[in-house]
Amino acid sequence: MEYPDPWQNRQKWQIKTLPLSSETVYKQVEEFLLEHTNLKLTALDYCAGLFIDEELLAIGGFLDNTIMNLAVAKSARGKGLMQFLLEHLQAELKIRGFAHLFIYTTPENEKIIKSLGFHLLYGNRQYIFAENRFWGISSFGRNLAQQTAEAEGVALVVNANPFTYGHLHLVEQALKIKDRVRILLVETDKSYFPFSERLQMLKEGVKHLKGVSVFAGGPYTLAAGVFPDYFLKQSGEQTKLQAELDCHLFGRYLGPALNCSIRLFGQEPLDVTTAQYVQAAQNILPQYDIEVRIIPRLAYRDQIISASRVRALYKEGNFLQLENLVPPSTFKFLQEKHGGAC
Template structure:
């Protein structure tokens, strides 16, 4: 009789068996980056105590799912495995799940209640449970019926700078209505709540702009797992194309968004790749508008960068970047400088965009 149980990858023997099983199933990337986010892992064992299936949980995402067809129905094992993972998450109060997988496994997940959000040649992302993407859209601010030209801007805003403000202003000037989505994940120096507040306060005078979080649907840590790719160097390309496809299909089309505004990025190759993916995936339905980065002083070669602001926070030289910040951001940083510096000392990264 087959049994299913939680296993612990901190045990070297268990980890080795797990990796060997997954390798036989075609999954072969076990980098520290991939494994660090795993919260729990389960395995199915046959009556000879051989591993015949496994699956892991990372937050609300299912990862490293694989089952063997030897000795039993692959479908039966798969269903049992997914059910165990769902029950485990439900016990933690999590009823909204995501999974990334290869295209050929789409119907297996659809059969157990998942819905496809976006699909590329490399893979797809599915979700199950509530709140889902439909409820996310329903909770967004409503655009006026008279709005014909609708644009979107997606910001991390860590923190919100005059450069971000310039990008939003540009979109607001050229469109009837603008959605500004703030990336929703607390992996930045400024929390999601803080970043959302600073963007709202920094754009409050723009009547045709509405600010909301991007939920789990935009440029989030729900990244395409590298273990599906033969060449990890292609990971960023595949991930960005999947993110762009999700935005186009699940956000832009239902909301009537016809353009997306992005800033040029001379300092980040990853952001450049993302902008390129947007330009390849979104048109012709959604036009990508590249806006040159704002500089400070105007006309200089010094682009306004949130990373520069974060470094100034670390060194306590916030006055050096005061001209890069809208008043609400400058006031917040001045008031909370000690706390922000403490976060950095505790290990909060300040690199990135």
């Protein structure tokens, strides 16, 4: 079909919500993405399509406050459809109360997103990642730097869902490397325990250790919009790209802000997604002069202590076994949350 001039006949341009809960719609969106971008569909909070005369010509959506999964039919590119769709997605996010926005897309959209007020945080030949605040990540980094200038330290990034003896072991080992340890806690509320509870358990669990500081990870540390597969526990090429992006953000911005030249990880023999993330860190962080060190995970009765195991015991109400896997402060918190001693 003949496509109109970009800003003419807009009355024919229709934006329709694409409910991914529908198997038929999900398959349609998935096939469109693969055909026109070679991207795999990510779980989204909202997805929309741009239609002209009932023909689907562009799609896009968002997860939390990150716009992603953008695609325009190859035959309809350069007609202004992407900008039209992006303006709709921005308006929809505003309705939902989001002001600070991110976008994850392919390099050919860089000029368009910059015209809409986005500023590039990282980009390569495969994807670009940007936010709509000029001083966003710089301001976040400056705030961290003001609190970490006194001495170089070791960085840890944890989800602590919940805080276990395994996490405590990691912190204690970090203190053997340097006498300053900076912990970034994942702030995204996609975990079983919300951020406020995880923060409380983490702070209580390390307050007896001198030289340990805890910081909120903000929207730049394992955020759902940056690394959705971390929370979905998926693996594959797309997961690898997401992990690499998170590591580039840490290496370029957060590591220097934390004044840390070492980032410590626990060995990951159980979780494929986390193992892929650790591998990405080993490949990328040295490019930013950040050394990656990996230590064996703590075990109890020949079983690695994991937060997932603790959650399973908590859901069962099995506090007898759970007590062996978490510090007293976490145990007390979980007992009280569960409704009293068990």
